[in-house]
Structure formats: structure tokens, C-alpha cells
Amino acid sequence: STKKRAPLSVRMENASCRLNELLYKTMQQKESNLCLAIDFTQKEQILELAKVAAPHVVAIKLHADCITDFDDQFVKELRTIAHNHHCIIFEDRKLADIGAVNILQLKGHQNIAKWADVVTVHAVQGQESIEAFRKVINDDNYCLSGILLIAQLSSKGALTQLDGYTQAARNIGEANRDIVAGFICQTKISDFDDMGHWTPGVNLDAKSDDAGQQWRGANEAIRRQLNDIVIVGRGVTASKNPKEQLERYKREAWNAFIGGDHD
Numbered sequence: 260s261t262k263k264r265a266p267l268s269v270r271m272e273n274a275s276c277r278l279n280e281l282l283y284k285t286m287q288q289k290e291s292n293l294c295l296a297i298d299f300t301q302k303e304q305i306l307e308l309a310k311v312a313a314p315h316v317v318a319i320k321l322h323a324d325c326i327t328d329f330d331d332q333f334v335k336e337l338r339t340i341a342h343n344h345h346c347i348i349f350e351d352r353k354l355a356d357i358g359a360v361n362i363l364q365l366k367g368h369q370n371i372a373k374w375a376d377v378v379t380v381h382a383v384q385g386q387e388s389i390e391a392f393r394k395v396i397n398d399d400n401y402c403l404s405g406i407l408l409i410a411q412l413s414s415k416g417a418l419t420q421l422d423g424y425t426q427a428a429r430n431i432g433e434a435n436r437d438i439v440a441g442f443i444c445q446t447k448i449s450d451f452d453d454m455g456h457w458t459p460g461v462n463l464d465a466k467s468d469d470a471g472q473q474w475r476g477a478n479e480a481i482r483r484q485l486n487d488i489v490i491v492g493r494g495v496t497a498s499k500n501p502k503e504q505l506e507r508y509k510r511e512a513w514n515a516f517i518g519g520d521h522d
């Protein structure tokens with residue numbers, strides 16, 4: 260897609276998915292398009308960094324199944340941080356099964372739907388399995404207010420690059436904009452103003468790890484590739500001074516976003 264982004268106020272008004280009303284409002288208020296991926300294994304480590312990060316980011320992304328001491332108290336404290344700092348809690352579970360099982364997993368031992376605002380879902384299982392999420396998203400007993408479809412992975416050789424895959428994922432998302440808030444992608448793929456483009460694979464100091472990950476800078480990801488939200492992990496979490504890096508990534512990503520609007 261080459262179409263430029265609409266202003267945040269327009270995107271907010273056009274939001275079909277509840278998550279996006281919250282997202283675009285929060286981006287405007289905080290002047291941030293940064294999401295921090297906290298891939299730690301201990302809840303205390305995660306909460307400590309989450310408290311430092313919350314004022315700077317629009318979302319905190321977790322892999323709950325990597326946390327060895329995950330419990331209800333963790334969830335409670337996480338929701339308090341989210342509430343106090345207007346932060347979206349994002350569980351990157353990458354659900355990929357038939358609809359009925361996706362729903363069981365959402366309500367399973369970690370009860371993702373109760374505490375996560377948004378969860379990632381693969382597109383590989385097809386449209387009807389993804390439409391099954393509507394029941395949970397529309398149920399007020401759950402926190403979940405949208406899903407992000409994985410249209411492209413950042414890793415080298417990802418099969419999402421195969422001909423037609425990304426377009427097929429986009430089509431499923433665009434046909435279900437009340438529940439699909441946007442995409443995990445490497446470049447902007449949808450021309451619907453309300454769809455959010457969340458992009459992992461950003462690091463300002465390194466190009467790759469030793470396990471397939473590929474990184475590029477915030478300017479490339481946001482200004483050139485026209486994504487909306489930068490997802491950064493180790494660029495912040497592995498640094499000696501995470502707070503300083505948070506401020507740096509926030510500034511770079513937001514400048515690229517604002518600049519990109521007027522390009």
C-alpha cells in the first residue's frame with residue numbers, strides 16, 4: 260500500500276474495533292507510537308520494567324507462557340499499571356488453531372481474555388476460525404477488545420512471504436474490522452484508515468540476532484514502510500539503561516510517525 264496515513268482524529272472516528280478507539284486516543288495523548296515487548300520469565304522483573312515503561316508507551320506486550328511464576332497477583336498488578344498510565348496490555352500468543360480451540364485457549368489456565376486488551380492470532384486457520392473470536396470480544400465479562408492478525412513475520416525466511424499469504428490475511432482482517440484491530444506486519448498493507456499496523460523487528464543498534472530475527476530502524480519501519488506502531492524488545496530490555504532507551508525509541512518512532520504524515 261502506498262496510501263498515506265489519515266490523521267489520528269480521523270482514524271479514531273472511523274474506528275470499527277473498540278481497541279482502536281482506545282489506541283488512537285492514547286497515541287494522541289501520550290504522543291507515542293511505541294509498544295514495549297517485555298520478554299522476561301519472572302513476574303517481578305516484568306512488573307518492574309512495566310512501571311518504568313508505562314508512561315512512555317501505548318502498549319506493553321507479553322508472552323505470558325514464558326513467565327514461570329505467572330499468577331493472579333501478577334495480572335492484578337499489570338492491570339493497575341495499565342489503568343494508571345492508559346496502557347494497552349497485549350498478549351502475543353499467536354493463536355493458530357480451529358475457532359473452537361482458540362476460544363478454549365483464550366479462557367484456559369492463563370485466562371488471557373480476562374486481562375489482555377489484545378491478542379495476536381495467525382491467519383493460517385482461515386476466516387471462520389477467526390470470526391469465532393467475536394463471541395469473546397463482544398462479551399463484557401472479558402477484557403479482550405480486539406485481535407491483531409499476523410500478516411507478515413519479521414524473521415528470515417518466514418513463510419508469510421509466500422505468494423498471496425499476506426494479501427489473504429489482509430482480506431480476512433478487512434472483512435472483520437469490528438474485531439480485527441489491525442495487523443502484525445513489516446510494511447503497511449491495508450488502506451482502511453482504522454486498521455493499525457504494528458511492526459516488530461525494530462532495533463536502532465543491531466541488524467539481527469543469531470536465531471532468525473531481522474531488525475531495521477524506526478525511520479525505515481514508520482516513515483518508509485508506513486507502519487503505525489513500533490514494537491521493540493531487546494533494544495530496550497537488554498540495555499543497561501532501559502529508561503534512557505525507552506525515551507530514545509519513543510522519540511525516534513514518534514518523529515518518524517509525525518514526519519511521515521507530512522512527507
Ligand code: 5FU
Nearest residue numbers: 296411412413443459460472491492493
Ligand atoms: F509476530 C512477530 C514477528 O513477526 N516478529 C517478532 O519479533 C512477533 N515478534 C515479537 O516481537 C517477538 O515475539 C518478540 O516478543 C518481539 C521482538 O523482540 P525483539 O527483542 O525486539 O526482537
